[in-house]
Amino acid sequence: MDKEHRGVVQSTSNTAAVETDAVLEGTDEGEVPSPKRDAIIAAATRVFLANGYGAASMDAIAAEAGVAKQTVYSHFGSKEALFEAIVSCKCEDLMRPALDADAVTGGPGEVLTATARAFLETVLAPDNTTLYRMLIGESTRFPALAEAFYRVGPRHAADGLADYLAEVDRRGGLRVPEPTRSAELFFAMLRGDLYMRRLLDLESRASAAEIEDTVDRAVAAFLAGHALD
């Protein structure tokens, strides 16, 4: 009754992220860190996030990194490979806040609220919204990226919450006959109008008040729908 109450989102280990990296980049584990390479990654991240895949040019990335364009091609073979490396790297950063979520003690209401807050604040953060926007827009060109993102992001979060909900059901706190579906529904409720407006770039940032409101409504609706008979 203590360990299960902490950090719902990260309940599974992070082996998925590692495997994702391998799938996307084909990198070996023994990777020599290079200052130039790091500069390129940082610069490419900025340029890609600022301009999108199509509008970002390798010239701009090289200039931003302060290196010659050929150096970029030496480390990453092509623009597509560079983009994939950047995105998979960013996906890991995206999960980090959720992993650092403080342990939450209390009933399902408190745990759900904390989980919802961490989720919304993460996905609504400017960089993450931009990243998600790019992944959707380029999902046809980069199907492997989209699949990997889904796995380490939404799928991972839903599975983690499902585990917790199953435990709560077993203890008799709520009635959750299909934990996975219920977890998906909970996250869906969080991706409401605010989320959509952010996705369409109609709102530069989400207000804390609106986040709280969304969280409260989702938690209330979820508890009402899963109360014991």
Next chain:
Amino acid sequence: MDKEHRGVVQSTSNTAAVETDAVLEGTDEGEVPSPKRDAIIAAATRVFLANGYGAASMDAIAAEAGVAKQTVYSHFGSKEALFEAIVSCKCEDLMRPALDADAVTGGPGEVLTATARAFLETVLAPDNTTLYRMLIGESTRFPALAEAFYRVGPRHAADGLADYLAEVDRRGGLRVPEPTRSAELFFAMLRGDLYMRRLLDLESRASAAEIEDTVDRAVAAFLAGHALD
């Protein structure tokens, strides 16, 4: 008790769509229909939807339409203007199935179910998913398009449902103190995992069974959360 039960999604008139067109294209109402122009629109729609904005070339569009590139530029001044015309045109098509929804009689459960079905089948249709994907990906480059889409799409649908929910609340069928927020929550529940997988292009088409399942869960959860005390 009869008129309010029909087609929740389209309750407001379609003046918004007309105004959208004016905003986006700046077209006058007296527009002379031209066969070449229609061919260009049809071709551009295909090419844009198939390749995305960045990868679609004016050469390809001209070739697909069977006209010279200059003819394309004669009708639409630039690639951006052409894209805006195509998208605003497609947005109207997107709303049409909802407008044609059959009148539904019955209690809130039946109306919500019918509304949810029409909504999901519309937004999950291949072309509409592709369009939405493009709007999100290009929302930074085309803010006016994203805003117009939000207005005639999600916002319009939520407002229509909110009107209906307010009426139900007044009649005492459900307890809906904040109809707009409840309507947004309902549509959010529909945009669940299936929706996200379609958006990320992980699934080429949605199965009817999964649609029904999503609809049923959303309706059940909504009714549970808005039951009378």
Next chain:
DNA sequence: GTCTATAAAAGGATAGAC
């Protein structure tokens, strides 16, 4: 590995004839 310089191609947009 890193740089300068360049190739090679594609794409948006225009000129001028009919």
Next chain:
DNA sequence: GTCTATCCTTTTATAGAC
């Protein structure tokens, strides 16, 4: 309005010196 032909910029990617 429509077509053919062309301009010019941008962009990915590579060659060759150090």
